[in-house]
Amino acid sequence: MSFKVRLEPSGNAFTVAQNEVILDAAIRHGLSLQYGCRNGVCGACKAKVVEGEIRYDNGLPAALNEAEDAVGQVLLCSAKAVTDLVIEAHEIGSGSEVPVRKMPARVVKLERLATDVMRLYLKLPDSERLQFLAGQYLDILLPDGRRRSFSMANPPHDDALIELHVRLIEGGEFTAHVFNRMQEKDILRIEGPYGSFTLQEDSQRPMIFIAGGTGLAPIKAIIEHALQEGVTRPMHIYWGVRAPADLYLADLPRAWAQHANIRYTPVLSEPRPEDNWPGRRGLVHDAVLQDFDDLFNYDVYASGPPAMVEAVRQGVILKGLASQHFFFDSFDFAEV
Template identity: 35%
Template sequence: MELIVQPLGQSVPVTAGDNLLAVLREHNIPISYSCTAGRCGTCRCKVLEGRVVESGQEAKITNPNEGQYVLACMSTLNESCVIEVPEPDEIVTHPARIVKAEVVFIEDATHDIKRIVLRSAKPLSFSPGQYAMLQFTPEHVRPYSMACLDSDDLLEFHVRLVPDGRVTGYIAERLKVGDSVRVSGPMGTAYLRRKHEGPMLCVAGGTGLAPVLSILRGALAAGMRNEIHVYFGVRSPADIYCADELASLAQRHSNLRVRIIVAMGVRDGAYRRGLVTDAVAEDLPNLEGWRAYLCGAPPMVDAATLLLRRRGIQPEHVYADAFYASAT
């Protein structure tokens, strides 16, 4: 039996029952990974020929691409096969950690969004755009994206309060400064690709702005000179937040363009009205060579993914971790 790894063209011998991630690591084949337990989704790869047996469940991620994707850490090889590892020059291998953190700041970002800032007892290494699992109590656990960088002293999260939500109800009514929070991560595949030199598109809906802010901060801090186009879509003017920060970043960095799109309730032309995907379609007719980061509710992510592929972005260059707002 053999395993052929594309786009590297590398072939390695395997034995029935071998774990795919273990084989890749043993032969120094570059692949991103973190938790090695099927939770973070980082080691996703594509099966081109042959079959592998995958166990466990993915983290709550919507993959916008086509094809038979598996998590290498949860996959067993039982026959010769060909796989494709994504972007071997952009791998991340942040070790999965569980750290204790303390709530140091809570504020209302909007009428239904809380900004929560934590101080971690130990550093948490992650790439801009990734997320973590926050455990406020054994019964109150939920994934949220970092809005900060791992070089910052504090961890920042944006939480939209869900009506009758179990976790967000706890956050709204009981969480206070000084409380302990267990942070597990990092997770997610929609992290900043630092080696890409072409234009970047970031589309955020609601608190999807949190990972987009992390991506922006990471790109600008690294001195990336790519054109960066940010589209931030909200339901109404009351749902806009961090507008001053976005404007300040755009003012300081000539390669950054920010557009805020409001679906309803706009008066006097204060903001552009409509759906964020319609705004992207109107402004950007050709996206060949671009990379896109989509952050928000699954319907927006799915609609944007279809649009961007029609506009010329390769499926493997559309990055999205879409979270379902269940009653939590």
Template identity: 50%
Template sequence: MNPSQSQNPSHSVTVQPSGRAFTANEGEALLAAAIRQGIGLPYGCKDGACGSCKCKKLEGTVTQGTHQLKALSLEEAANGFILTCCAVAHSDVVIESRQVTDESAYPIKRMPSRVSSMARASHDVMVIRLQLPAADVFKYHAGQYVEFLLRDGDRRAYSMGNAPHTQADTPGVELHIRHMPGGKFTEHVFGAMKEKEILRIEGPYGSFFLREDSAKPMVLLASGTGFAPIKALIEHLQYKNITRPAVLYWGGRRPADLYMNDWVQARLAEMPNLRYVPVISDALPEDGWTGRTGFVHQAVLQDLPDLSGYQVYACGAPIVVDSARADYSALAGLPPEEFYADAFTTEADKHRETA
């Protein structure tokens, strides 16, 4: 062994049941190593907050980095589960994980983008469009996200609200940004940001996208701006003429939170296999709301008590996604592997109870 090898040892990571393998450098998180080498593992936040990357360690030794207990409980850790986004190998490792196909791993690019338009969709949601370099084709799956690279090194993640085929005419992405009072990035978006501003982005990231090899009917579950990646999925379904039955459940506190309700209504007129159930949890008398009320994830259970033959695509607040994941499997028979999710974790979410 030469000196450089001894100073920078690496470890082999094998993914079962696929048998694919990759190499993790000393101190490198398993997920980062997989992304670097084009190996598609499931993940969401990359910060130990959402649990999307949780998998079973079958062999080897890892150190589990700081994470939220709701993403990986002490009991789960004791039973051999790890979060690949913050687990570092100290030996060769074998993990058991649902793997995204190789074809799905589009290259991650870092590029400048220009703010081409800004439009208030509601009192606290801004829809912005970023123009991308025309010469640099940006490939992604409907449902994935990009990260803004801020000047101080921080990052902020937002899902694309437009499907990839829309790149053909005008290279660019649509993002739905909710104002978080005091938020470093969103205060800028809702304050000083102007059209033509240049921002740096990196992506695509995430393993949330449509599994087109299935014919199962779909539940599309969104809360708040979790609608953005769901909108991209709906655009993709329409473009590809995918006729699997799909029902959208979109939840908000008040009707104005369903900030693209008219867009959904227009799609319903064009897509006979799409249904829509808007759900409001805290309507006021002046809203005049006469539709469904309560929590959006529970409305699904009320309408579809047997989800054993479905796929669920869920996006939005972590409490909605986490509750749906648990309840749909325990109460409605949804196979855990048919629940695809992207929980919108904020910076505050990432610093809650950790282990």
């Protein structure tokens, strides 16, 4: 059995299973409601039931008192539906609305995806969750006060672990630590989320995604979020790297491209003869400009090294794209 939930004032609706927590169902459907601990303690997910009935498995959560309960206040991270519901709740529309938080995170897995790319999985304390929008990034706080920024590669509905793609930078002290000395169970301090490189939910324009190297990370989060939401707008993904070995999750974008509305084009800038590369060659932004004569009706997302992002920006504007429809995440790597 499931129940229908309508959110006001947005009018967005979703279904929740009989024994499913309402917030979990909203996140599963790609909706961005405010939350914090997801354990009934902080009160960040407080909303109001306008119509219908809810229940709690273990009595009122700590962050809700009887007076609030009596007037229909509800903690979405703890409540379950008994009937169809109408709930008055604030939906987050941009990254600037998501609270920035500092918290510890434990390294639970290190997975080398390529010679110079490590996938890092972080787990927050059991009583914590980091709310974020797909495409945002966090800072790792180093003991000497320096920061290192990394985009989160996992979408919000899959937040049990935080996924980062760390590229080994020549002379980079922190990335060398990740590759050579970091171990599972190490504790890091993180702060976030930050950034406005997020899916434009209200747009109906077809989308072009352009990633350079580990610039795939935030685009991965956005694509997986869009698929979770059932977005059917056309999406064309370009991923530019040097050689086939640098396509470190090669099967993933090919799997996305099984959807009728998604196309995928990998572009290699320095393939060797022995690679026998049958696909596109050259710079990734040139491939995009060769494929599209007019970008006036598109949204373009670019993520990667600053020089690539700037080349994309200049090129797509010459092809008719309005600047307000160009969204970017520029990776400026620190060398110390």
